[in-house]
Amino acid sequence: MALALPSLEARVAVEPAEGLRFGALELSGFDELDRAFAHGREPALMAAAVRRLARIADLPSSGFALTYSSSVPGEVGLAGSSALVVAALRALCAAFDVRLSADELALTALEAETEELGIAAGPQDRVVQSHGGLVMMDFANSTWKVEELDPALLPPLFVAWRHEHATHSGDYHAELRRRHAGGDPAVHGCMKRLAQLATDARDALVAGDHAAFARCLDGSFDERAAMGPLVPEHVEMIELARSLGASANYAGSGGAIVGTAPSETLRVGLERAGCSVLVLE
Numbered sequence: 001m002a003l004a005l006p007s008l009e010a011r012v013a014v015e016p017a018e019g020l021r022f023g024a025l026e027l028s029g030f031d032e033l034d035r036a037f038a039h040g041r042e043p044a045l046m047a048a049a050v051r052r053l054a055r056i057a058d059l060p061s062s063g064f065a066l067t068y069s070s071s072v073p074g075e076v077g078l079a080g081s082s083a084l085v086v087a088a089l090r091a092l093c094a095a096f097d098v099r100l101s102a103d104e105l106a107l108t109a110l111e112a113e114t115e116e117l118g119i120a121a122g123p124q125d126r127v128v129q130s131h132g133g134l135v136m137m138d139f140a141n142s143t144w145k146v147e148e149l150d151p152a153l154l155p156p157l158f159v160a161w162r163h164e165h166a167t168h169s170g171d172y173h174a175e176l177r178r179r180h181a182g183g184d185p186a187v188h189g190c191m192k193r194l195a196q197l198a199t200d201a202r203d204a205l206v207a208g209d210h211a212a213f214a215r216c217l218d219g220s221f222d223e224r225a226a227m228g229p230l231v232p233e234h235v236e237m238i239e240l241a242r243s244l245g246a247s248a249n250y251a252g253s254g255g256a257i258v259g260t261a262p263s264e265t266l267r268v269g270l271e272r273a274g275c276s277v278l279v280l281e
Contacts, residue, residue, distance in 0.1 A: 017065035077252025
């Protein structure tokens with residue numbers, strides 16, 4: 001289960017240009033896309049989106065520029081990279097009359113990162129960004145299922161992060177994927193319990209039982225912790241939030257946390273600990 005945060009956004013625009021340009025990086029065309037992959041995070045993400053979409057749609061190889069900006073904090077587990085890729089794909093589709101469903105958009109964004117950039121990632125972030133709002137996702141089969149839910153079902157939430165302790169989520173996912181593929185019983189058991197917690201959280205929201213939903217958030221973090229060592233500074237944020245009366249779980253794998261029961265005491269406590277705090281009501 002995941003929620004797109006309307007106050008954090010990535011924006012990409014397609015504009016006419018000589019050659020091909022990503023931000024300040026100028027290329028002659030698709031034959032120089034590899035240069036973008038070694039020119040920094042944002043140009044690499046733009047190039048990956050262009051190359052992936054060009055595999056399934058008719059795009060011009062030059063004559064346009066992608067300009068971009070984002071208010072999503074980077075590498076704290078709030079899906080900043082995939083937000084830029086999804087925004088780029090949306091902008092390209094609008095500019096060149098390419099039609100993709102929400103699920104096709106999510107899959108193309110996922111393949112841009114995994115196939116073009118070699119990043120260890122799964123579909124979750126891209127699915128919620130493509131559909132928007134609050135979604136329940138089932139990835140048990142090769143064809144995923146998405147249930148759109150009313151965000152008004154949620155209790156008030158908070159999101160918090162600390163930039164100085166940001167870590168790249170791909171590192172965690174790569175190790176988890178390796179252990180899962182190797183049949184690690186701890187990982188397989190925890191993944192099954194996490195799936196059940198997601199179902200329980202969805203049922204709690206539909207029933208209006210916010211206390212049960214909060215317990216699912218706590219349970220989700222506890223299962224993650226059972227799979228192996230976590231970054232101590234990230235765990236400290238969870239423990240601090242819980243000590244201040246909130247439930248809390250990781251929002252991703254880069255260090256951001258999400259939880260229920262936001263209060264002024266909680267906000268002040270987290271900010272004194274060096275966190276940025278976003279309250280969702």
